[in-house]
Amino acid sequence: MAQVILSKVSKMFGKQVTAVDNVNLNIPDGEFIVIVGPSGCGKTTTLRMIAGLEEITSGIINIGDKVVNDVPPKDRDIAMVFQNYALYPHMTVFQNMGFGLKLRKVPKAEIKKQVQDTAELLGIDQLLSRKPKTLSGGQRQRVAVGRAIVRNPKVFLFDEPLSNLDAKLRITMRAELKTLHQRLKTTTIYVTHDQAEAMTLGDRICVMYDGVVQQVAAPMEVYDKPANRFVAGFLGTPPMNFFDGQVQLENGQARFVTGDDAVLLPERLRKMLENRKNPNVILGIRPEHFSIQPQPEQQQSKLQCTVKVVEPLGDCTEVYLSSSSQNNIIASLDPHVNFSTSQRLEIFIDIDKVHLFETGDTGENISLS
Numbered sequence: 001m002a003q004v005i006l007s008k009v010s011k012m013f014g015k016q017v018t019a020v021d022n023v024n025l026n027i028p029d030g031e032f033i034v035i036v037g038p039s040g041c042g043k044t045t046t047l048r049m050i051a052g053l054e055e056i057t058s059g060i061i062n063i064g065d066k067v068v069n070d071v072p073p074k075d076r077d078i079a080m081v082f083q084n085y086a087l088y089p090h091m092t093v094f095q096n097m098g099f100g101l102k103l104r105k106v107p108k109a110e111i112k113k114q115v116q117d118t119a120e121l122l123g124i125d126q127l128l129s130r131k132p133k134t135l136s137g138g139q140r141q142r143v144a145v146g147r148a149i150v151r152n153p154k155v156f157l158f159d160e161p162l163s164n165l166d167a168k169l170r171i172t173m174r175a176e177l178k179t180l181h182q183r184l185k186t187t188t189i190y191v192t193h194d195q196a197e198a199m200t201l202g203d204r205i206c207v208m209y210d211g212v213v214q215q216v217a218a219p220m221e222v223y224d225k226p227a228n229r230f231v232a233g234f235l236g237t238p239p240m241n242f243f244d245g246q247v248q249l250e251n252g253q254a255r256f257v258t259g260d261d262a263v264l265l266p267e268r269l270r271k272m273l274e275n276r277k278n279p280n281v282i283l284g285i286r287p288e289h290f291s292i293q294p295q296p297e298q299q300q301s302k303l304q305c306t307v308k309v310v311e312p313l314g315d316c317t318e319v320y321l322s323s324s325s326q327n328n329i330i331a332s333l334d335p336h337v338n339f340s341t342s343q344r345l346e347i348f349i350d351i352d353k354v355h356l357f358e359t360g361d362t363g364e365n366i367s368l369s
Contacts, residue, residue: 002064002154009059034202042211079148094128259325284355290331
């Protein structure tokens with residue numbers, strides 16, 4: 001096991017495309033960190049640079065106490081699990097799992113023991129004589145993970161390993177990977193575009209956008225205290241609602257005004273906004289922080305809306321709404337209440353849960369100042 005440190009790491013393709021821009025990341029020994037972001041954000045390139053499959057343009061990568069910038073992948077003591085499993089079709093499961101050990105000239109008896117022990121750990125010991133084409137997607141994934149485990153590397157690297165599985169199997173495999181990490185405690189760097197995987201698997205999440213690290217923190221800290229508008233909008237299903245508007249300060253109160261709607265802001269935000277010169281901000285509110293009944297213990301504001309679409313999901317009902325100032329509002333509401341299209345609806349906002357952002361796609365979260 002080992003600490004992994006990226007110091008000012010960048011990657012350019014040609015002279016025009018910056019895929020990864022000045023990434024600084026300190027991953028302690030034994031941590032499970034998830035790098036998450038949309039397609040093209042630089043997360044896989046970052047992983048491949050750690051693996052040695054991409055040359056870095058600038059910066060330093062440390063694995064353990066060793067700078068590995070010029071170290072070949074095979075000598076970095078890492079094991080990587082790919083999106084497409086990358087199993088050898090002509091080899092059996094046993095041969096696939098033991099191939100790396102064979103290259104290292106590990107004795108046959110030791111290879112057999114390590115492969116058998118790992119196969120039992122993953123519940124695939126009955127599959128050792130079969131070839132990949134006879135396996136299901138979930139079984140192939142376990143073989144790919146097992147091949148990484150038997151090498152006993154310092155670091156595991158996972159590149160979207162569950163993306164080819166169906167939704168139910170992804171949930172099962174997420175739980176298995178988390179249990180596996182708790183047992184092995186090997187430093188793990190996991191790349192995904194799936195926010196559910198990021199939230200459930202990671203000790204910490206590293207959110208990337210356009211080659212730049214936006215925030216690194218524990219999952220719930222990223223969710224509850226997003227550093228900027230991009231992070232707030234990327235994490236959460238349904239996503240956070242955003243309203244363009246202005247802040248008005250009068251009579252000792254702060255209000256957010258958008259069109260004909262006005263939202264009272266809590267005292268903590270009023271104090272932050274007192275000396276602000278630019279009134280233009282973006283208000284963010286998550287769908288679960290709307291309600292149809294005022295809660296006496298919460299400070300609240302309300303919006304007059306019209307119901308557009310109703311989606312019952314069992315544990316809640318997602319209601320798509322429009323107001324005089326906003327055409328697309330999503331609220332997660334009480335599943336036991338019946339809503340109908342075109343219904344006029346008064347919804348309440350828990351103002352203690354609102355966020356204020358600077359304008360722009362990655363505007364800073366003013367609420368955290």
